[in-house]
Amino acid sequence: MAGAYATIANDGVYREPTFYTRIVASNGSIVLNSEAHKRKAFSETVAYVTKKLLVQPVEGQNGTATYCAIKGMEVAAKTGTTNEDFDRWLCGFTNYYTTVAWFGYDLSERIEYSGKNPAGEMWANVMQKVHTNLENSKFKEAKDVVSVEICKDSFMRAKSSCKNTYTEYFLSETEPGFCMKH
Numbered sequence: 725m726a727g728a729y730a731t732i733a734n735d736g737v738y739r740e741p742t743f744y745t746r747i748v749a750s751n752g753s754i755v756l757n758s759e760a761h762k763r764k765a766f767s768e769t770v771a772y773v774t775k776k777l778l779v780q781p782v783e784g785q786n787g788t789a790t791y792c793a794i795k796g797m798e799v800a801a802k803t804g805t806t807n808e809d810f811d812r813w814l815c816g817f818t819n820y821y822t823t824v825a826w827f828g829y830d831l832s833e834r835i836e837y838s839g840k841n842p843a844g845e846m847w848a849n850v851m852q853k854v855h856t857n858l859e860n861s862k863f864k865e866a867k868d869v870v871s872v873e874i875c876k877d878s879f880m881r882a883k884s885s886c887k888n889t890y891t892e893y894f895l896s897e898t899e900p901g902f903c904m905k906h
């Protein structure tokens with residue numbers, strides 16, 4: 725899961741997850757170097773649109789992960805729940821780190837809790853701490869992405885007569901047509 729989310733954070737480049745980067749002997753010689761296997765999985769443009777989608781759970785009006793916000797950072801995050809409430813997930817990233825938290829039992833059992841998603845709470849605690857003293861950072865805009873005002877009643881491109889609107893990002897030339905309700 726972390727490998728998948730890191731691919732979005734890395735602008736579409738997938739890097740095979742590894743448990744170590746290198747092993748160094750006490751005399752300084754390198755015993756093992758982890759070879760980084762990587763490949764392009766999707767375009768920078770698709771990555772950017774996906775990032776903007778994933779910012780909504782943190783910054784959106786009805787966000788499910790608003791407690792994952794980090795001061796000065798643009799944060800992408802997605803909560804997850806499986807059938808019967810057996811698993812709780814929080815997957816997300818900034819320009820600095822991708823972190824994935826899972827909460828559950830080895831043998832599936834319903835998770836009972838009150839308040840925040842426990843995976844999300846772990847995620848937020850760790851991520852807020854590791855970002856202390858790092859420079860503010862927002863996701864870099866990609867070319868060929870357009871931001872469009874959308875009408876909440878028709879989910880089409882808003883006209884001046886549409887009152888209830890929000891912003892969405894599209895690959896250029898895939899944006900919807902104008903609202904036909906207003």
Ligand SMILES: [Zn+2]
Pocket residue numbers: 875876877878882883885886887903904905906
């Ligand atoms: Zn409208």
